[in-house]
Amino acid sequence: MSVREEFDEWATAGKDRGMEDRHWHTAKHVLARMPVEPDDVVLDLGTGSGYALRALRERGIDRGYGLDGAPEMARNARSYTDDDRLGFLVGDFDSLPFADDSVDHVVSMEAFYYAADPHTTLSEIRRILRPGGTWYCAVNYFAESEHTHQWQELIDIEMTLWNRSQYREAFRKAGFHVASQDTIPDREIDIPPADAFPTDDWDSREAMVDRYRTWGTLLTVGVAP
Numbered sequence: 001m002s003v004r005e006e007f008d009e010w011a012t013a014g015k016d017r018g019m020e021d022r023h024w025h026t027a028k029h030v031l032a033r034m035p036v037e038p039d040d041v042v043l044d045l046g047t048g049s050g051y052a053l054r055a056l057r058e059r060g061i062d063r064g065y066g067l068d069g070a071p072e073m074a075r076n077a078r079s080y081t082d083d084d085r086l087g088f089l090v091g092d093f094d095s096l097p098f099a100d101d102s103v104d105h106v107v108s109m110e111a112f113y114y115a116a117d118p119h120t121t122l123s124e125i126r127r128i129l130r131p132g133g134t135w136y137c138a139v140n141y142f143a144e145s146e147h148t149h150q151w152q153e154l155i156d157i158e159m160t161l162w163n164r165s166q167y168r169e170a171f172r173k174a175g176f177h178v179a180s181q182d183t184i185p186d187r188e189i190d191i192p193p194a195d196a197f198p199t200d201d202w203d204s205r206e207a208m209v210d211r212y213r214t215w216g217t218l219l220t221v222g223v224a225p
């Protein structure tokens with residue numbers, strides 16, 4: 001299945017808003033760390049409902065572009081705002097429709113691991129970022145978070161499963177300095193008492209705690225030299 005087929009279906013079913021609600025638990029901490037300034041241009045890769053850009057506009061960025069491979073996602077995102085400083089584009093992570101050195105910050109929340117070739121995507125991000133620009137890559141599917149690995153069986157797109165060190169190495173190979181890397185736990189999701197397990201999604205309370213409280217979202221921050 002293609003990104004378009006998979007995620008158009010999600011958008012049509014309204015899952016974009018569900019993701020926004022769940023991802024916001026950690027996304028708000030990711031966005032709060034971004035050193036955005038009023039004149040800045042920000043690109044959100046795999047924008048989904050576009051919530052990240054709407055939040056960054058409240059911090060005064062000049063322009064935001066949300067790129068998504070699923071036209072229905074981009075269409076929904078457009079319909080959630082009338083802000084003419086935000087634009088939503090259909091495109092693929094493999095080839096970013098931006099000029100060299102034209103973007104101040106790139107952010108991506110729970111989407112980078114869908115890139116068909118993550119190294120090409122990193123080179124593309126490096127190409128479009130201006131010197132000193134930042135790249136905030138947040139993923140909740142990564143090697144150390146073992147209880148996320150089952151997602152690959154549920155999604156018909158090949159996903160990249162890197163560990164923390166592989167993220168850092170790939171960033172450096174693409175020409176970034178790695179400014180920081182850490183995990184942001186989701187402290188808001190409700191975890192039921194042990195006797196409520198198994199649930200539809202989780203075999204045990206330990207697995208759910210490991211996924212959300214122990215690991216949460218891996219954030220790797222690259223800076224363009």
Ligand SMILES: C[S@@+](CC[C@H](N)C(=O)[O-])C[C@H]1O[C@@H](n2cnc3c(N)ncnc32)[C@H](O)[C@@H]1O
Pocket residue numbers: 003007008016019020023027045046047048049067068069070073091092093094108109110111114115116
């Ligand atoms: C799990 S959703 C996350 C959406 C949003 N960032 C959030 O936090 O809710 C991943 C998004 O990335 C998009 N996507 C996945 N692979 C892509 C690719 N190769 N090129 C462009 N968009 C892609 C999907 O269409 C989907 O909207």
